[in-house]
Amino acid sequence: MAKTYVAVDIGASSGRLMLSQLVDGKLKLEEMHRFKNGFTKKDGHDRWDIDHLIQEIFTGLEKIKKAGYTEITLGIDTWAVDYVLVGKDGERLNDPVSYRDARTQESIEKLTSELPKEYIYEKTGIQFLDFNTLYQLFEEDQDLLAQTDKILMIPDYIGYVLTGNAVTEVTNASTTQMLSLREGLFDDNLLEKINVKQEQFPKLVDPGTNLGELADKWHQKYDLPKTKVVTVATHDTASAVVGTPAVGQRWSYLSSGTWSLIGAELNVPENGEAAFEHNYTNEWGAYGTYRFLKNIMGLWIIQNVKEELDNKYSFAELAGLAGQEEPFQQFIDVNDDRFQNPANMIQELQAYCRETGQKVPETPGEIAMAVYSNLSLYYANELEILGNILGYKVDALNIVGGGSNVEIMNQLTATIAGVDVYAGPSEATAIGNVIVQMIAEGDILNVYLARRIIADSFPLKKYSPEGSLQYKLNEYQAFLKETKKTTV
Ligand code: LRH
Numbered sequence: 049m050a051k052t053y054v055a056v057d058i059g060a061s062s063g064r065l066m067l068s069q070l071v072d073g074k075l076k077l078e079e080m081h082r083f084k085n086g087f088t089k090k091d092g093h094d095r096w097d098i099d100h101l102i103q104e105i106f107t108g109l110e111k112i113k114k115a116g117y118t119e120i121t122l123g124i125d126t127w128a129v130d131y132v133l134v135g136k137d138g139e140r141l142n143d144p145v146s147y148r149d150a151r152t153q154e155s156i157e158k159l160t161s162e163l164p165k166e167y168i169y170e171k172t173g174i175q176f177l178d179f180n181t182l183y184q185l186f187e188e189d190q191d192l193l194a195q196t197d198k199i200l201m202i203p204d205y206i207g208y209v210l211t212g213n214a215v216t217e218v219t220n221a222s223t224t225q226m227l228s229l230r231e232g233l234f235d236d237n238l239l240e241k242i243n244v245k246q247e248q249f250p251k252l253v254d255p256g257t258n259l260g261e262l263a264d265k266w267h268q269k270y271d272l273p274k275t276k277v278v279t280v281a282t283h284d285t286a287s288a289v290v291g292t293p294a295v296g297q298r299w300s301y302l303s304s305g306t307w308s309l310i311g312a313e314l315n316v317p318e319n320g321e322a323a324f325e326h327n328y329t330n331e332w333g334a335y336g337t338y339r340f341l342k343n344i345m346g347l348w349i350i351q352n353v354k355e356e357l358d359n360k361y362s363f364a365e366l367a368g369l370a371g372q373e374e375p376f377q378q379f380i381d382v383n384d385d386r387f388q389n390p391a392n393m394i395q396e397l398q399a400y401c402r403e404t405g406q407k408v409p410e411t412p413g414e415i416a417m418a419v420y421s422n423l424s425l426y427y428a429n430e431l432e433i434l435g436n437i438l439g440y441k442v443d444a445l446n447i448v449g450g451g452s453n454v455e456i457m458n459q460l461t462a463t464i465a466g467v468d469v470y471a472g473p474s475e476a477t478a479i480g481n482v483i484v485q486m487i488a489e490g491d492i493l494n495v496y497l498a499r500r501i502i503a504d505s506f507p508l509k510k511y512s513p514e515g516s517l518q519y520k521l522n523e524y525q526a527f528l529k530e531t532k533k534t535t536v
Contacts, residue, residue: 052117055481056105058126060306061085061351065108066478070491075505081108087146095143102209106270113273120273123280123481124203125287128223129181132205134198141192147179148389155183163241171235173319173330174225181224185242199248203282210277211260214250217279219286222332229317255281255334256488280484281334284477285309288448290334291480293503295470296444304451306348310430311341322437334484335495342430345382347451349419352393357412367454369413375421376520378406379527382426420457425524428465445469448476462511464521473506
């Protein structure tokens with residue numbers, strides 16, 4: 049019987065346990081358990097309920113055992129930048145704060161008044177986002193930090209709870225904005241500025257490292273399969289890029305989930321002036337690669353809209369309603385900070401349109417179309433910037449993740465950007481997670497072969513440009529220039 053692999057893949061809005069086997073050269077993937085995720089206010093901050101997430105993992109593993117799988121290999125990936133502080137007794141000191149919490153709103157300015165941005169970017173190659181771990185730790189409660197034995201990134205913490213073994217996996221660690229590109233270690237100057245010691249981070253490991261067996265105490269408590277935990281590319285976006293079936297010579301990717309991450313896979317980091325100016329990042333990828341990309345606000349906007357409409361419409365229904373509306377009724381800078389965690393997303397979108405003297409979207413269809421068409425414009429704009437920095441025009445955009453199901457956006461993006469779009473698989477993150485396990489276990493030779501297997505196993509949908517919307521992109525770019533200028 050084929051070996052059984054399980055991906056624990058937890059994003060900011062939901063988590064899942066996906067079971068996978070390699071059968072006759074094709075990947076089989078089955079969802080075994082799905083649960084919601086989100087943050088709530090506790091002790092004055094927006095926090096994740098990490099114990100609940102771990103409980104859901106056990107629930108999923110029990111289901112897997114019940115379905116007859118007695119022995120599995122397991123990998124964990126989650127969103128980036130957030131961490132858990134663990135004390136000497138091995139217990140977490142508090143629930144982890146969410147990156148959307150307001151505590152770091154001014155931290156980039158504060159920290160970079162002492163250590164110039166140019167220094168940090170040259171060292172780390174990581175984009176400036178106010179929620180990077182660097183700024184979160186800068187704002188951390190100093191009493192808690194003094195009691196901290198280990199700082200564990202979220203997936204490393206989950207792996208630690210499951211096995212008792214602590215590591216710092218590099219793809220996720222790179223999002224801290226504290227890893228030195230040249231040395232491959234945490235940068236001492238940066239650590240000193242935030243009062244953190246090298247020893248507080250367990251040893252750095254690459255994706256594909258064996259973490260260990262599920263601890264006995266969990267077998268005593270629950271009915272679980274025999275489980276070997278492998279440290280995968282624990283940053284969900286890194287797993288998604290591994291799971292991208294790379295179509296085209298000069299391919300690019302858009303990992304479309306709560307966030308939209310658009311970029312290219314590089315073998316050498318690109319942290320020159322142009323990349324700095326456009327705030328592109330060089331997050332570490334699996335197998336020595338760099339994920340040269342930009343964060344775009346993504347489906348977070350539509351997820352909030354959906355909730356604020358009392359979940360009356362599914363995502364598919366919202367896309368259907370959007371399809372009945374004309375695109376480009378208004379331009380929106382979807383990456384404006386005001387959309388990061390507003391009290392009410394619909395009102396924020398409407399206020400933005402009002403303030404910029406544009407048509408205010410009112411109906412669910414109008415609002416959804418405003419979001420989708422502006423996300424597509426933003427993607428196309430970034431693809432142009434990406435091409436300018438790298439010195440070539442990409443010939444294909446591979447859209448993976450849940451957003452790859454939104455046909456209307458796939459088509460608009462292809463037409464505005466003037467590139468072929470290949471959509472799917474929507475579960476690229478879970479796929480990338482199990483691929484790293486399969487390579488580690490010797491079931492697949494390498495990532496190139498893996499990507500061929502993915503393309504053979506999951507149907508991709510191609511969208512070619514329909515006419516040209518270059519003029520719309522030009523108008524949008526002029527709008528962004530103007531609004532960014534006036535807000536400075
Ligand atoms: C996507 C993601 C992204 C990070 C953000 C915090 O889930 O990991 O790559 O920038 O969450």
